[in-house]
Amino acid sequence: MQQEVYLKIGAKTIALAENQKLLIGRKKHGADIEIDDPSVGRKHATIENKAGKIYIKDLESLNGTYVNDKRIESNKLIEVSLKDKIKVVSESIEITLKKNTLTKDKSEKISKKDDKNVELNDATGLKQKITSKGFFNIGRLSENDIVLDDRVVSRKHAKISFENGNFWIENLRLKNKTYLNGHEVKEKTRLRDTDVITISFYSIDLLNGLKDLRKEHSAIEAIGIQKKYPNNKIGLQSLSLNIPQATFVALMGPSGCGKSTLLKCLNGDNPATSGEVLIHGLSLEKNFNLIKKKIGYVPQDDIIHKELTVYKTLFYAGKLRLPDDTSDEEINNRINRVISSLNLDQDKEKDIRGIKVGSLSGGQRKRISIAVELLTEPTILFLDEPTSPLDPETIESFLTSLRELTKEGTTIVMVTHKPEDLNYVDQVIFLGVQGHLTFTGPANSLISKFEVNNIVEVYTKTSDLEQVLKNYYIKSPEVLYQKESIPEIKREKPDSLILQLYWLISRYFKIKINDRENLILLFAQPLIIGGLVSLVFNELSIGVFFMIAISAVWFGVSNASKEIVGELAVYRRERMYNLNINTYIISKCVVLSMIALIQTIIFISIVYLNFKINTVEGHSDTFLRPFWQSVGFMFYLSFSATLMGLFLSSYFNTTEKVMTVVPIALMPQIMLAGVMTRIDNTLVELLSFTTLGRWGTEGFARIQDKSYLDAEMESKSILLEVTQGNDIKLVGSKAMKRLDLYNENLVENGTLIGSVFDSFSANLLMIAALNLVVYLLIYYALKRKDSI
Numbered sequence: 001m002q003q004e005v006y007l008k009i010g011a012k013t014i015a016l017a018e019n020q021k022l023l024i025g026r027k028k029h030g031a032d033i034e035i036d037d038p039s040v041g042r043k044h045a046t047i048e049n050k051a052g053k054i055y056i057k058d059l060e061s062l063n064g065t066y067v068n069d070k071r072i073e074s075n076k077l078i079e080v081s082l083k084d085k086i087k088v089v090s091e092s093i094e095i096t097l098k099k100n101t102l103t104k105d106k107s108e109k110i111s112k113k114d115d116k117n118v119e120l121n122d123a124t125g126l127k128q129k130i131t132s133k134g135f136f137n138i139g140r141l142s143e144n145d146i147v148l149d150d151r152v153v154s155r156k157h158a159k160i161s162f163e164n165g166n167f168w169i170e171n172l173r174l175k176n177k178t179y180l181n182g183h184e185v186k187e188k189t190r191l192r193d194t195d196v197i198t199i200s201f202y203s204i205d206l207l208n209g210l211k212d213l214r215k216e217h218s219a220i221e222a223i224g225i226q227k228k229y230p231n232n233k234i235g236l237q238s239l240s241l242n243i244p245q246a247t248f249v250a251l252m253g254p255s256g257c258g259k260s261t262l263l264k265c266l267n268g269d270n271p272a273t274s275g276e277v278l279i280h281g282l283s284l285e286k287n288f289n290l291i292k293k294k295i296g297y298v299p300q301d302d303i304i305h306k307e308l309t310v311y312k313t314l315f316y317a318g319k320l321r322l323p324d325d326t327s328d329e330e331i332n333n334r335i336n337r338v339i340s341s342l343n344l345d346q347d348k349e350k351d352i353r354g355i356k357v358g359s360l361s362g363g364q365r366k367r368i369s370i371a372v373e374l375l376t377e378p379t380i381l382f383l384d385e386p387t388s389p390l391d392p393e394t395i396e397s398f399l400t401s402l403r404e405l406t407k408e409g410t411t412i413v414m415v416t417h418k419p420e421d422l423n424y425v426d427q428v429i430f431l432g433v434q435g436h437l438t439f440t441g442p443a444n445s446l447i448s449k450f451e452v453n454n455i456v457e458v459y460t461k462t463s464d465l466e467q468v469l470k471n472y473y474i475k476s477p478e479v480l481y482q483k484e485s486i487p488e489i490k491r492e493k494p495d496s497l498i499l500q501l502y503w504l505i506s507r508y509f510k511i512k513i514n515d516r517e518n519l520i521l522l523f524a525q526p527l528i529i530g531g532l533v534s535l536v537f538n539e540l541s542i543g544v545f546f547m548i549a550i551s552a553v554w555f556g557v558s559n560a561s562k563e564i565v566g567e568l569a570v571y572r573r574e575r576m577y578n579l580n581i582n583t584y585i586i587s588k589c590v591v592l593s594m595i596a597l598i599q600t601i602i603f604i605s606i607v608y609l610n611f612k613i614n615t616v617e618g619h620s621d622t623f624l625r626p627f628w629q630s631v632g633f634m635f636y637l638s639f640s641a642t643l644m645g646l647f648l649s650s651y652f653n654t655t656e657k658v659m660t661v662v663p664i665a666l667m668p669q670i671m672l673a674g675v676m677t678r679i680d681n682t683l684v685e686l687l688s689f690t691t692l693g694r695w696g697t698e699g700f701a702r703i704q705d706k707s708y709l710d711a712e713m714e715s716k717s718i719l720l721e722v723t724q725g726n727d728i729k730l731v732g733s734k735a736m737k738r739l740d741l742y743n744e745n746l747v748e749n750g751t752l753i754g755s756v757f758d759s760f761s762a763n764l765l766m767i768a769a770l771n772l773v774v775y776l777l778i779y780y781a782l783k784r785k786d787s788i
């Protein structure tokens with residue numbers, strides 16, 4: 001049997017479990033019982049419960065510890081009873097010995113999880129229950145002591161134990177995280193009374209037990225937030241907001257006033273430069289890794305691939321976003337649920353799951369973007385102008401389904417320009433020009449607040465800076481938090497990089513396969529260019545190898561140049577979630593390399609067959625060879641060019657810009673290869689070092705020269721030359737003499753520096769070095785997109 005002992009300090013009640021010792025000390029110095037008084041020592045005294053008996057010990061404090069107004073001797077355990085009055089300097093601590101007792105009887109365990117959790121809200125019960133049982137398991141399964149029915153909670157998630165007089169918290173699963181005061185619990189950590197554990201949107205602390213933060217706090221609170229862009233432009237003027245749970249909010253204002261900026265500050269996509277955003281009472285900045293999994297965000301552009309079917313879109317989103325231990329069956333159940341909650345299953349004749357996203361209407365596509373976000377069951381949805389592309393009829397059913405979501409408890413913040421959308425929302429936030437908050441409140445009081453006849457006039461008034469500043473700007477009462485620089489929200493790795501890579505490759509592969517027309521064009525390119533080369537060149541010469549190298553560069557760059565910029569919205573959204581930049585780049589490289597390999601095989605086969613069949617008279621052995629080495633080298637060039645294309649695609653923000661730059665990137669490959677003209681200027685020579693055109697042409701020349709030499713050496717038909725000093729020198733074979741690609745065409749007539757890297761391996765190494773540089777450039781270009 002155990003006795004429950006409680007300490008009362010002012011309004012606070014703290015349980016003192018059996019065999020527990022608590023340190024009393026000054027605030028912010030790590031004590032279990034913190035007293036906000038400078039006259040209290042950092043480590044002032046201890047109070048402990050030894051088998052139901054309470055002892056207090058003063059730790060040589062300056063201002064003393066008092067029992068019944070008598071200062072006690074330092075470093076001596078003094079037993080105290082119910083009647084005694086204990087004082088730590090000015091604070092009086094009352095000790096209460098509760099009458100009821102607790103047994104370790106198993107019947108105490110209540111099977112229904114809600115009943116069980118209700119008990120845990122009891123401000124004083126949790127500690128004693130943990131002490132009595134020795135530990136408390138927390139998890140999704142009903143057999144846990146604290147049951148949290150939430151997808152980001154593992155079946156057996158964490159454990160609070162009581163050992164050696166102290167409480168400890170440990171996370172039992174690596175994948176789903178437990179946070180202690182905002183920091184991930186990586187190892188078993190001592191738990192103090194003032195510590196707060198957060199798992200999903202639940203908080204647990206020894207004093208207050210379990211709390212569902214969604215019930216305790218507003219969904220979103222912005223306190224004195226302001227946004228300054230790096231160019232010093234103010235995107236948002238200081239403002240404060242409070243958005244209750246399950247509210248449908250429209251965010252409106254004139255064009256360019258900062259609506260998207262505010263949305264991004266509230267969801268962490270591009271955080272405020274000062275002030276604080278709280279999501280269900282938790283600091284967005286400190287708990288971003290948790291919060292990002294529980295909020296949904298659909299930016300202005302669709303965050304889906306039009307080449308995939310609806311089912312595959314949702315399936316891959318589930319695989320990439322849900323915890324790795326989520327079964328396919330569970331993902332399918334969720335897909336069915338989100339499809340029905342967004343009324344996407346109305347057409348009984350044609351199942352929307354099998355339709356390609358690209359064939360859907362604008363409204364349906366928007367809903368699929370939202371469905372992707374709903375898979376993770378977010379408590380807040382941020383939507384940036386979802387109704388803009390929709391016609392009035394579609395808007396009605398679209399907003400009705402969003403309303404339904406708010407009834408189920410989701411909070412929605414939606415940027416909109418459409419006055420008719422106000423019929424569906426509970427609240428409006430109206431921004432004025434240059435990011436000034438001018439209105440927050442129920443939609444039906446917007447017109448009266450501005451004393452106008454219609455919403456168009458609200459736009460007129462809020463577009464006039466002078467009027468806004470004079471009459472409407474709702475300045476934040478006080479700026480509580482000042483930050484000097486943009487807070488960097490630390491991004492967390494996905495559960496498994498390998499699995500993320502697998503699903504990214506799988507999705508990208510499917511996208512490519514489903515885009516039949518484009519695939520046909522991709523494979524028609526080597527047929528056409530290879531055919532032309534065969535047609536134009538009557539005999540194998542340096543020009544042919546130059547064309548092979550340039551074609552490889554062209555294939556790689558053109559295959560890749562639209563691949564990142566074309567899905568920037570998807571990339572940015574997934575990056576905000578848990579996308580790793582390296583797995584993303586590698587997934588692009590893997591799939592694009594497969595395409596480049598097929599193109600290469602087609603191209604080399606055509607050129608090989610052409611020169612094999614149409615040999616020059618007297619030189620029947622002069623054809624492209626060796627076949628597989630040529631394929632390998634062309635593929636290597638094409639892969640390297642793919643990286644170049646990916647760099648262009650990651651650096652620019654629009655497809656148009658990339659397409660303008662592609663020819664500019666290709667020209668040096670042609671001009672600096674040393675074939676068009678002799679390169680005899682050091683600067684130009686050095687520039688040619690950075691081109692695949694140069695290394696590619698030279699590499700092919702070497703492969704050919706070597707293969708002819710080898711072939712002729714084998715057949716012993718070698719050529720010897722008598723030099724000026726009457727030495728006999730091996731110069732190669734008949735065929736090689738005829739070609740002599742490297743020496744004659746590139747060194748003597750072409751580049752001067754060829755001899756500097758006089759080996760094929762050096763060629764390969766130079767290309768590898770270029771690849772490494774380009775890979776790093778892609779990485780940093782993508783990283784730059786994280787926060788603008």
Ligand SMILES: Nc1ncnc2c1ncn2[C@@H]1O[C@H](COP(=O)(O)OP(=O)(O)OP(=O)(O)O)[C@@H](O)[C@H]1O
Binds near residue numbers: 229254256259261262
């Ligand atoms: N990355 C940035 N750097 C500098 N200024 C920016 C940046 N992003 C936005 N701005 C500026 O901040 C202001 C607000 O932009 P924001 O996109 O938030 O407006 P908006 O109200 O959503 O506009 P719209 O209704 O046209 O979508 C604009 O003047 C814009 O030029």
